[in-house]
Amino acid sequence: MFLQQATKAHNASQAAQKEKLAKEKAARRPWVEKYRPKTIDEVTAQEHTVAVLKKTLMSNNLPHMLFYGPPGTGKTSTILALARQLFGPELMKTRVLELNASDERGITVVREKIKNFAKLAVTNPKEGFPCPPFKIIILDEADSMTQDAQSALRRIMEQYSRITRFCLVCNYVTRIIEPLASRCSKFRFRSLDTSSTKARLEMIANTEAVTFEDGEVLDTLIGTSDGDLRRAITYLQSASRLHSVAGDDKSAVTSASIVEIAGVVPSRVISSLADAVGIEAYAGSDGDVDMDAGAKKRDAFDHIRHEVRVITREGYSITQLLVQLHDYVIGHPTLLAMIKAKAALLMAEMDKCLTDGADEELQLLNLCLKLQEVVQSDGKAYV
Numbered sequence: 001m002f003l004q005q006a007t008k009a010h011n012a013s014q015a016a017q018k019e020k021l022a023k024e025k026a027a028r029r030p031w032v033e034k035y036r037p038k039t040i041d042e043v044t045a046q047e048h049t050v051a052v053l054k055k056t057l058m059s060n061n062l063p064h065m066l067f068y069g070p071p072g073t074g075k076t077s078t079i080l081a082l083a084r085q086l087f088g089p090e091l092m093k094t095r096v097l098e099l100n101a102s103d104e105r106g107i108t109v110v111r112e113k114i115k116n117f118a119k120l121a122v123t124n125p126k127e128g129f130p131c132p133p134f135k136i137i138i139l140d141e142a143d144s145m146t147q148d149a150q151s152a153l154r155r156i157m158e159q160y161s162r163i164t165r166f167c168l169v170c171n172y173v174t175r176i177i178e179p180l181a182s183r184c185s186k187f188r189f190r191s192l193d194t195s196s197t198k199a200r201l202e203m204i205a206n207t208e209a210v211t212f213e214d215g216e217v218l219d220t221l222i223g224t225s226d227g228d229l230r231r232a233i234t235y236l237q238s239a240s241r242l243h244s245v246a247g248d249d250k251s252a253v254t255s256a257s258i259v260e261i262a263g264v265v266p267s268r269v270i271s272s273l274a275d276a277v278g279i280e281a282y283a284g285s286d287g288d289v290d291m292d293a294g295a296k297k298r299d300a301f302d303h304i305r306h307e308v309r310v311i312t313r314e315g316y317s318i319t320q321l322l323v324q325l326h327d328y329v330i331g332h333p334t335l336l337a338m339i340k341a342k343a344a345l346l347m348a349e350m351d352k353c354l355t356d357g358a359d360e361e362l363q364l365l366n367l368c369l370k371l372q373e374v375v376q377s378d379g380k381a382y383v
Helices: 002-028 047-059 075-095 107-118 147-159 194-207 216-225 229-242 255-262 267-276 293-297 300-314 318-330 337-355 360-376
Strands: 065-068 096-099 135-139 164-170 185-188
Touching: 047 075, 047 185, 065 075, 075 096, 075 135, 075 164, 096 107, 107 135, 107 147, 194 216, 194 229, 216 229, 216 255, 229 255, 267 300, 267 318, 267 360, 300 318, 300 360, 318 337, 318 360, 337 360
Parallel strands: 065 164, 065 185, 096 135, 135 164
Antiparallel strands: none
16 A cells, blocks of 8 residues: 555656756747648638648649748748658658758769659558648758759659659748759748737737837837748747746846847947037938047047947947948938949848958958948938
């Protein structure tokens, strides 16, 4: 009797410990994965794609597919949800091969790993799921594959189409070779609208018991994520952890913390830099020029160099600053169109140089000096 009671107590203790570990594991799980759609009905703001894929589910006749659109719009989540509904969570492990940007996907991998999986015979279907007689190979970020690898893939798609379907996921459809794209049904994923993004974030916030300081926090979160729901969810989780205090209580998430996490350059920094090159602040800039008295006495070059050094030492992302400065200049109400046009060209040139690995401080200084010349000449200066 005592042995039975001790055994029950031990089993109960083990069960409680397992439950505790499961909760801790769930708490550490990224929200992007935790709230990834399990079915295609849960996919947000892609009504046309969802409607077509629903018909595909009913017919069990899946074509090769090409999903393209901006990042964070649900491309990978949609094909994974579709595969889960077709095969179930268990059979999916053997019927679906997913390769993303972290995998080597040169011509050797296409000829070996992908080809070997494509020619495998399918196993018996499971009850309760459609389980069509084919496998699915998902190539995430397929636009990063080499031309040779894409050409080799074309032949494999033709040869094993009876038992294998391919889904190519990419941001830029123009980087997929035409012979490959023509063999796929194309699905365009558009950037999420504000209302859909807001509804999804509110659902996650309510589930995770996240509170906001005011109604503008969600708008700030959506604005900084720029239509990328994955990025917005990541920012929300980071802000939630930032505002966590001892115990289970959490302070309200603020707009300032979202801006800091997102790495947005403060408006006053943009305004101050623009003022240094001769662009006056305007009402829509949402920031006052904050200059020390000594800066006003410096000549133009020293003033610009001072601002650039301050920005560099503060550690702001120069790429992010370039995006915000572009929006600031293009949205300026009094600048001449010629000035805006030449400023846009200068910023495009700087962006190319940064992509090629040029020094950030020198590129920003060069941009500001040329911008000053353009502004002072009312756009007539040759740059």
